[in-house]
Amino acid sequence: MARDERGVTAQSEDFAAWYNEVVFKAALVDRGPAKGTMVIRPYGYRLWELLQSELDRRIKDTGHENAYFPLLIPESYLSREAEHVEGFAPELAVVTHAGGKELEEALVVRPTSETIIGEMMAKWISSHRDLPLLLNQWSNVVRWELRPRMFLRTTEFLWQEGHTAHVDEADARRETRLALDLYHEVARDLAAMPVVPGEKTPGERFAGAVDTLTIEAMMRDGRALQAGTSHYMGTNFATAFDIRYTGESGREELCHTTSWGMSTRMIGGIVMTHGDDKGLVLPPRLAPYQVVIVPITRGGNEAVEQAAQDLARRLRAAGVRTHVDARAQLTPGFKYNEWEMRGVPIRLELGPRDLEAGTAMLVKRLGGEGKRAISIDALPRALPELLDEFQAYLLARATAFRDERTRTVDDWDEFAAAVASGWALALHCGAAACEDDIKSVTAATPRCVPLEGDSESGRCVRCGAPSAYGKRVIFGRAY
Amino acid sequence: MARDERGVTAQSEDFAAWYNEVVFKAALVDRGPAKGTMVIRPYGYRLWELLQSELDRRIKDTGHENAYFPLLIPESYLSREAEHVEGFAPELAVVTHAGGKELEEALVVRPTSETIIGEMMAKWISSHRDLPLLLNQWSNVVRWELRPRMFLRTTEFLWQEGHTAHVDEADARRETRLALDLYHEVARDLAAMPVVPGEKTPGERFAGAVDTLTIEAMMRDGRALQAGTSHYMGTNFATAFDIRYTGESGREELCHTTSWGMSTRMIGGIVMTHGDDKGLVLPPRLAPYQVVIVPITRGGNEAVEQAAQDLARRLRAAGVRTHVDARAQLTPGFKYNEWEMRGVPIRLELGPRDLEAGTAMLVKRLGGEGKRAISIDALPRALPELLDEFQAYLLARATAFRDERTRTVDDWDEFAAAVASGWALALHCGAAACEDDIKSVTAATPRCVPLEGDSESGRCVRCGAPSAYGKRVIFGRAY
Numbered sequence: 001m002a003r004d005e006r007g008v009t010a011q012s013e014d015f016a017a018w019y020n021e022v023v024f025k026a027a028l029v030d031r032g033p034a035k036g037t038m039v040i041r042p043y044g045y046r047l048w049e050l051l052q053s054e055l056d057r058r059i060k061d062t063g064h065e066n067a068y069f070p071l072l073i074p075e076s077y078l079s080r081e082a083e084h085v086e087g088f089a090p091e092l093a094v095v096t097h098a099g100g101k102e103l104e105e106a107l108v109v110r111p112t113s114e115t116i117i118g119e120m121m122a123k124w125i126s127s128h129r130d131l132p133l134l135l136n137q138w139s140n141v142v143r144w145e146l147r148p149r150m151f152l153r154t155t156e157f158l159w160q161e162g163h164t165a166h167v168d169e170a171d172a173r174r175e176t177r178l179a180l181d182l183y184h185e186v187a188r189d190l191a192a193m194p195v196v197p198g199e200k201t202p203g204e205r206f207a208g209a210v211d212t213l214t215i216e217a218m219m220r221d222g223r224a225l226q227a228g229t230s231h232y233m234g235t236n237f238a239t240a241f242d243i244r245y246t247g248e249s250g251r252e253e254l255c256h257t258t259s260w261g262m263s264t265r266m267i268g269g270i271v272m273t274h275g276d277d278k279g280l281v282l283p284p285r286l287a288p289y290q291v292v293i294v295p296i297t298r299g300g301n302e303a304v305e306q307a308a309q310d311l312a313r314r315l316r317a318a319g320v321r322t323h324v325d326a327r328a329q330l331t332p333g334f335k336y337n338e339w340e341m342r343g344v345p346i347r348l349e350l351g352p353r354d355l356e357a358g359t360a361m362l363v364k365r366l367g368g369e370g371k372r373a374i375s376i377d378a379l380p381r382a383l384p385e386l387l388d389e390f391q392a393y394l395l396a397r398a399t400a401f402r403d404e405r406t407r408t409v410d411d412w413d414e415f416a417a418a419v420a421s422g423w424a425l426a427l428h429c430g431a432a433a434c435e436d437d438i439k440s441v442t443a444a445t446p447r448c449v450p451l452e453g454d455s456e457s458g459r460c461v462r463c464g465a466p467s468a469y470g471k472r473v474i475f476g477r478a479y
Numbered sequence: 480m481a482r483d484e485r486g487v488t489a490q491s492e493d494f495a496a497w498y499n500e501v502v503f504k505a506a507l508v509d510r511g512p513a514k515g516t517m518v519i520r521p522y523g524y525r526l527w528e529l530l531q532s533e534l535d536r537r538i539k540d541t542g543h544e545n546a547y548f549p550l551l552i553p554e555s556y557l558s559r560e561a562e563h564v565e566g567f568a569p570e571l572a573v574v575t576h577a578g579g580k581e582l583e584e585a586l587v588v589r590p591t592s593e594t595i596i597g598e599m600m601a602k603w604i605s606s607h608r609d610l611p612l613l614l615n616q617w618s619n620v621v622r623w624e625l626r627p628r629m630f631l632r633t634t635e636f637l638w639q640e641g642h643t644a645h646v647d648e649a650d651a652r653r654e655t656r657l658a659l660d661l662y663h664e665v666a667r668d669l670a671a672m673p674v675v676p677g678e679k680t681p682g683e684r685f686a687g688a689v690d691t692l693t694i695e696a697m698m699r700d701g702r703a704l705q706a707g708t709s710h711y712m713g714t715n716f717a718t719a720f721d722i723r724y725t726g727e728s729g730r731e732e733l734c735h736t737t738s739w740g741m742s743t744r745m746i747g748g749i750v751m752t753h754g755d756d757k758g759l760v761l762p763p764r765l766a767p768y769q770v771v772i773v774p775i776t777r778g779g780n781e782a783v784e785q786a787a788q789d790l791a792r793r794l795r796a797a798g799v800r801t802h803v804d805a806r807a808q809l810t811p812g813f814k815y816n817e818w819e820m821r822g823v824p825i826r827l828e829l830g831p832r833d834l835e836a837g838t839a840m841l842v843k844r845l846g847g848e849g850k851r852a853i854s855i856d857a858l859p860r861a862l863p864e865l866l867d868e869f870q871a872y873l874l875a876r877a878t879a880f881r882d883e884r885t886r887t888v889d890d891w892d893e894f895a896a897a898v899a900s901g902w903a904l905a906l907h908c909g910a911a912a913c914e915d916d917i918k919s920v921t922a923a924t925p926r927c928v929p930l931e932g933d934s935e936s937g938r939c940v941r942c943g944a945p946s947a948y949g950k951r952v953i954f955g956r957a958y
Contacts, residue, residue: 098573099623142551
């Protein structure tokens with residue numbers, strides 16, 4: 001019996017069902033009426049805001065400026081970059097009527113903004129002095145989704161998209177890497193997700209990119225989640241949109257552009273990196289509530305309720321995001337289950353006897369220490385440290401999990417076994433046909449060529465041809 | 480000759496032309512490719528972010544939670560509230576095709592979110608314990624615009640929309656007023672706009688509202704700008720979307736709902752409240768750069784450039800948003816004009832002789848004191864105070880301007896003269912036909928019945944019938 005009234009399907013039984021139950025029961029999300037759309041509920045949105053504010057600060061600190069470009073893009077813009085339109089055409093939502101009339105040219109709802117930003121860059125850039133042009137946009141995008149999954153693949157999602165223009169390849173590639181490093185930092189230090197930064201193989205690149213960098217995370221079912229990408233576009237979009245500058249020598253040159261994005265998909269990544277059979281487990285640095293205080297009052301006890309509110313005030317003053325669950329109609333047990341489901345890192349229980357002793361009972365969401373009494377007066381100092389420990393614990397746990405499920409393999413049977421439960425580090429020939437063959441047999445695809453991987457070459461794990469990339473490739477089944 | 484190479488049309492000559500030139504030349508905005516859309520450039524977007532963060536803080540401090548609802552709404556949702564669909568139908572952008580197919584039901588791009596949020600509220604609310612439900616969303620909306628003007632009327636704009644549900648009328652009306660008070664505060668204390676809070680007359684209400692509150696601002700051409708609105712919906716949307724709760728007594732009741740919004744239109748309001756023939760004048764609390772330092776180096780002077788950067792660091796440490804204009808290829812005079820055009824409150828000029836004397840030349844964007852030398856060491860302490868003074872000066876100046884152009888009139892000729900250059904405070908019968916008549920003759924409409932207005936009644940200024948509302952009404956030509 002893996003499931004009761006309040007509980008969820010066990011991860012081990014059906015991970016997809018577990019995920020779907022948890023995101024709804026934890027009140028992160030609800031279904032929108034149009035196919036594949038989602039409503040991000042306050043608890044999920046707060047998590048996004050916390051991630052957003054940290055990422056935004058880093059984007060600004062590295063010299064980028066935020067701007068806002070129109071949602072509706074003339075259909076013809078997309079066609080200007082051939083690979084780009086081929087990649088996105090099947091996913092477009094198209095506005096054909098507006099203001100009570102049929103439009104002369106249909107407008108697409110932006111699936112991403114390279115084209116419209118490219119058009120504006122061409123207008124704004126004339127001299128080398130205008131470069132680099134470092135822009136970022138926080139926005140919603142729409143990509144029609146036939147097999148939606150909340151946060152992971154939705155018809156509409158929220159993200160930031162960086163778009164930059166540079167004098168040459170070297171500068172643009174530095175930017176592509178800088179953005180990836182920001183994502184790596186945010187994933188590791190805030191979401192406690194031990195991602196692997198790497199380069200996409202040609203078949204997995206963004207539509208229109210020369211190179212795509214990615215951070216890949218392992219979920220608790222062993223699958224890979226692409227958690228952020230950064231693209232070097234070469235002069236592809238500069239050619240399509242005529243983004244040129246006059247160099248110091250007076251010669252006209254094409255810009256080299258980049259784009260990079262991180263989205264609300266990260267919320268799904270956090271759920272699947274840390275969650276367990278009791279529900280969500282949130283990393284303290286992104287948890288809307290880091291601590292929940294449950295006053296145990298059995299039908300009303302003013303002193304206890306007052307003490308809970310006082311403690312909350314002191315914790316908030318110490319910078320701890322604290323919530324008091326004062327709902328009179330619910331039992332403490334019900335509340336414990338609910339806040340476990342919603343992944344709050346630390347719970348404090350406060351009853352009349354605790355109050356007399358000047359203590360509260362502290363329970364961590366994970367880590368198996370059980371309850372322990374802790375002095376109320378010590379909490380404002382102790383909690384920030386305990387939260388840091390919990391954050392570090394989650395990262396260490398996820399790293400150990402990933403390492404345990406990542407196998408270096410040189411044999412096809414071992415490869416198949418590895419990608420059934422996690423990742424395989426293997427040599428590969430780089431041929432598209434061989435990639436397709438691997439995918440059809442195992443459902444695994446090349447996730448990335450890790451940036452940090454050691455140089456190595458030999459024979460392709462599947463076909464035996466000489467290996468490409470000069471390194472091992474991570475293969476895994478992906479979201 | 481009202482205009483030179485760098486300058487703009489004089490306000491007195493053609494205010495609309497002045498506005499249009501200023502918003503582009505100050506690099507606040509650019510034109511988007513689809514009809515009536517705009518690109519908000521980094522300088523304009525930063526202004527919006529500063530306003531946004533202050534408004535967001537106030538919205539959260541008053542107990543509201545942010546969430547995010549889908550952009551695409553089934554067409555049928557809008558029809559559920561008859562007045563609502565009538566009001567918005569002519570402005571809708573409609574998605575008819577997506578994912579390569581024609582949709583069974585068309586989707587509208589949200590013009591506002593009462594309908595989709597109403598649908599979700601009905602799902603989330605069951606008991607009186609779920610109320611009030613206090614939600615807010617930061618989003619883009621699309622309303623097809625035939626006569627677009629940057630920031631003021633654009634096909635797409637950014638805003639926040641608050642949506643709340645309550646147990647009864649009294650609680651919902653309190654909320655409507657609370658939101659208006661937030662807007663009043665933000666307009667006055669941040670944008671230095673002395674707005675008048677009031678109630679809309681029936682013909683000017685939001686489509687589907689029982690009552691609409693508004694803050695009305697006077698622009699420097701005497702016209703009115705509606706700068707934020709807050710609507711009491713009664714049970715109109717609760718009936719249409721079946722938003723009900725079980726009361727303490729066990730009886731099922733309809734909720735009373737509200738909605739309220741403030742948008743990027745505020746940027747246009749700031750431009751037209753404070754700007755002059757030299758360009759923008761930005762209130763310090765929202766200025767992306769509060770201070771610009773122009774080093775005067777005549778072909779390079781390392782000591783001066785270094786001193787400018789050092790001073791900027793000290794000013795930033797004192798909380799002053801400071802920019803150093805270090806562009807080598809431009810003359811100081813060119814830079815002065817540019818930063819005046821872009822409305823930076825205070826300019827500091829720093830040359831070799833100033834540096835020797837330990838001073839900088841300080842120039843305020845407005846206030847007519849001319850240049851004065853000020854000790855560099857005193858600046859980190861002095862500037863925050865000077866900026867506060869400048870902020871207060873702008874509010875006082877705009878208030879005096881508004882008061883001067885607002886006339887209490889009881890005679891039709893006086894009324895026509897008043898609305899030709901500003902506002903008329905007049906008694907009105909409240910009849911729609913009489914409003915229409917006034918509009919056709921003078922282009923003026925009732926802007927609001929001021930909340931603070933004294934009780935008064937008598938004869939309608941136009942038709943002589945007994946006056947309505949128990950107060951004078953503000954009439955003016957509106958944006």
